[in-house]
Amino acid sequence: MAPARKKHGSSKPYIIPGGFTELSLQFSSDSAARHKLYVKEHRVRAEKSSRRPLDRTLFVLNIPPYCSKAVVRELFSQFGGVQSVELREHPGSFQDSEPKLSKFFKPAEKQGFKVGYIVFQNSSSVTAAKSHSHNSPLVVSTEQRPVKTGVQKWIQQYKESFIQPNKLQQIVDSFMAGYDKRKEEEAERQRKEGEQQQEDEEGWVKVTRGHKGTKARPHSEAANRRTLQKEMKKKKRKELMNFYTWQHRNTQKLHIAELRKKFEEDKQRIALLRAQRKFRPY
Incomplete structure (x- = not known):
């Protein structure tokens, strides 16, 4: 029987269709099983976001559930300084969460494989990650950085689920202060719009020119509400x-x-x- 042919080279990166480079992931140094990550440079020109620069962002597929943001940061920091790490269930454009909630008020994250966006400090780090050999696996859990799984992980999550009442009160007060501030700003904006666009006796609306660079707002919410009331009557x-x-x-x-x-x-x-x-x- 003919000997099996080697699938990959010993020191060269393995590139699959779609422009992805295959990286090996190993949970521990004595683990025989290996997991596959697929990485490529993030180049979505339709997405104009400063949080994901096109020349310094690495797009990663098939990230296992036991890899948190901290673990992913440590794994890819060997290629260079990591600026930010973002893990999502599905690939998509960047969306700011408004307002930013505490982890105690967020719904539980789904456990499963995720996609990641890793932003490096230098563009050369993206090239280094793509040129990494698949025969040199990235080790997740080491003696200096142990990662808990199984029962130990559940015990740790159970302990972290508890929170001191005074700390929770501080989080609630901070959120309510921000909520009240946003409501006041919205009411002030609506009041200014109502003053700028008031109907006279004959029903005409005076439209004033705003500041340079601001978007035109032909109809305010107050004017739309008054028009709707007239139509209903x-x-x-x-x-x-x-x-x-x-x-x-x-x-x-x-x-x-x-x-x-x-x-x-x-x-x-x-x-x-x-x-x-x-x-x-x-």
């Missing part, structure tokens, strides 16, 4: 007036009778004026 009045078909028919008959009566009065007035007109040659 009109619709309600019409529905009450013509609720029944016979009401609508009688209204039309009365209107036609008034027009005929006015027509007859105009005819009589014209005939009277003609009768009073006399020929006066001198």
Whole structure:
């Protein structure tokens, strides 16, 4: 039987279709099983975000559940200084969470494989990570950096789930202070918009020019609310007036009778004026 052919080189990176480079991940130094990570340079030009610079961001697929942000930072710090690490369930554009909630008020994260965006301090670190040999696995748990799994991990998570009442009160007070501040800013903004766009007696709205660079806001929320109220009143009045078909028919008959009566009065007035007109040659 012919000997098995080597799949990869000994020191060269293994590149798969799609431009991804395969990296080996090993939980511990004495573990025989290896996990595969797939990395490539993040180059989504449609995404214009300073949090993911195109030349310094590494996109990582198939990150196992036991790798937290701290673990991923330590694993890839051997290629250079890591600025930030972002782990998500699915790839997508960067979204700021507004407002930023404490971990005690966030829903529990789903346990599963994730994708990551690793931002390095230098662009050369991305090249170093892509050129890393797949035969040199990245070790997750070491003596200097142990990673707990199984029962030990559950015990640690259970202990970390408890929080002191005074600390929780501080978090709640901080959140409510930020919430009240945002509400006050929103009310002040609406008040200014209402002052700038007020309807006069005839229903005209004065639109003032804003600061340079600001987006035009042709309709404020207050103006839209007033317009909606007027439309609702009109619709309600019409529905009450013509609720029944016979009401609508009688209204039309009365209107036609008034027009005929006015027509007859105009005819009589014209005939009277003609009768009073006399020929006066001198």
